[in-house]
Amino acid sequence: xxxxxxxxxxxxxxxxxxxxxxxxxxxxxxxxxxxxxxxxxxxxxxxxxxxxxxxxxxxxxxxxxxxxxxxxxxxxxxxxxxxxxxxxxxxxxxxxxx
Amino acid sequence: xxxxxxxxxxxxxxxxxxxxxxxxxxxxxxxxxxxxxxxxxxxxxxxxxxxxxxxxxxxxxxxxxxxxxxxxxxxxxxxxxxxxxxxxxxxxxxxxxxxxxxxxxxxxxxxxxxxxxxxxxxxxxxxxxxxxxxxxxxxxxxxxxxxxxxxxxxxxxxxxxxxxxxxxxxxxxxxxxxxxxxxxxxxxxxxxxxxxxxxxxxxxxxxxxxxxx
Numbered sequence: 536x537x538x539x540x541x542x543x544x545x546x547x548x549x550x551x552x553x554x555x556x557x558x559x560x561x562x563x564x565x566x567x568x569x570x571x572x573x574x575x576x577x578x579x580x581x582x583x584x585x586x587x588x589x590x591x592x593x594x595x596x597x598x599x600x601x602x603x604x605x606x607x608x609x610x611x612x613x614x615x616x617x618x619x620x621x622x623x624x625x626x627x628x629x630x631x632x633x
Numbered sequence: 634x635x636x637x638x639x640x641x642x643x644x645x646x647x648x649x650x651x652x653x654x655x656x657x658x659x660x661x662x663x664x665x666x667x668x669x670x671x672x673x674x675x676x677x678x679x680x681x682x683x684x685x686x687x688x689x690x691x692x693x694x695x696x697x698x699x700x701x702x703x704x705x706x707x708x709x710x711x712x713x714x715x716x717x718x719x720x721x722x723x724x725x726x727x728x729x730x731x732x733x734x735x736x737x738x739x740x741x742x743x744x745x746x747x748x749x750x751x752x753x754x755x756x757x758x759x760x761x762x763x764x765x766x767x768x769x770x771x772x773x774x775x776x777x778x779x780x781x782x783x784x785x786x787x788x789x790x791x792x793x794x795x796x797x798x799x800x801x802x803x804x805x806x807x808x809x810x811x812x813x814x815x816x817x818x819x820x821x822x823x824x825x826x827x828x829x830x831x832x833x834x835x836x837x838x839x840x841x842x843x844x845x846x
Binding site for chain 1: 729796798800
């Protein structure tokens with residue numbers, strides 16, 4: 536069953552802070568940071584289940600989220616327009632400002 | 634799901650002292666086959682495919698995209714079917730490929746901070762430095778510093794977008810076509826496209842005498 540996307544391109548999202556014992560794909564450096572959804576990359580089987588012999592179901596929606604580099608690193612040396620884009624599954628994202 | 638496995642997947646290294654990693658990989662493969670997750674022939678097919686691909690395959694794709702704007706548009710929109718057009722069929726079992734285009738305004742650079750995700754189905758195996766802790770940490774913190782070490786100094790007006798391939802997509806950078814290459818053939822263009830510029834750590838280099846002034 537196709538569920539509706541929780542987020543749309545342009546939405547602000549905040550990455551959850553967590554360190555579950557299973558195989559998660561959300562790097563620590565981006566946890567707790569706020570970014571903007573720039574692409575919806577489709578649904579994929581959940582690595583947190585696949586990595587432990589599970590079937591990866593239900594599939595999770597994957598988003599490409601853009602973060603301003605100077606909001607991720609205190610001492611980022613490049614221009615303020617520079618970005619870091621990270622692919623993050625929906626269940627790792629919380630809405631911002633709603 | 635019996636694939637008629639014989640339980641003895643013969644590797645070329647057989648008979649030699651195997652490292653702990655090689656033994657671990659063989660044990661995992663044997664278990665995967667036993668559980669019916671994959672067959673030995675599937676493993677061999679995948680290994681052969683990765684070994685048969687190299688950056689020169691990616692370079693041909695880039696040169697074709699430079700020469701044919703309509704192909705480029707299809708490559709950016711739907712890489713898998715565009716690649717099939719020119720004879721590169723990516724197996725369904727390989728992760729999705731995304732192609733990102735460098736422009737005058739935006740420069741992309743790819744890393745996998747969590748492991749070593751890389752568009753192997755098109756470019757073959759990643760270089761060792763791509764898998765190093767140094768690259769994986771510095772690429773996100775100081776991408777411009779890393780590019781400088783590869784000989785690329787970008788103006789501050791260019792936005793650097795680092796892509797961390799954390800999940801199910803693999804990224805191929807479509808570099809900018811260098812100036813002065815209007816008269817080059819597709820085969821000549823492909824020679825300008827290095828592995829490193831498809832990762833985005835540098836730009837295509839035009840040797841002296843190749844570009845028209």
